[in-house]
Amino acid sequence: MNNCPADTASEALYPPITHLVLQNEIGAEITLEYINVAHERRIPIILNPSPLPFDDDLRRFPWEKVTYLVISEDDAETLVNGLGLGNDT
16 A cells, blocks of 8 residues: 555555555455556556455456456365366366
């Protein structure tokens, strides 16, 4: 974050903010608010989704808005399987 007193993502994500870095530990509502505002403003989003949400939340998450995903190998496997993208071989 940018160390400014802000009540909303709209207030916090203003120039000179160039990137948004998130870890999935600040609560889903806040995470989604920041992701949506950053995406609207074309601010690149770097996300570590750990701890991973449950499968239903994985499928509803707006992954297409995330620019860079930083993830461990174990979490990547869980994510791929949770999204049904795993290789069945």
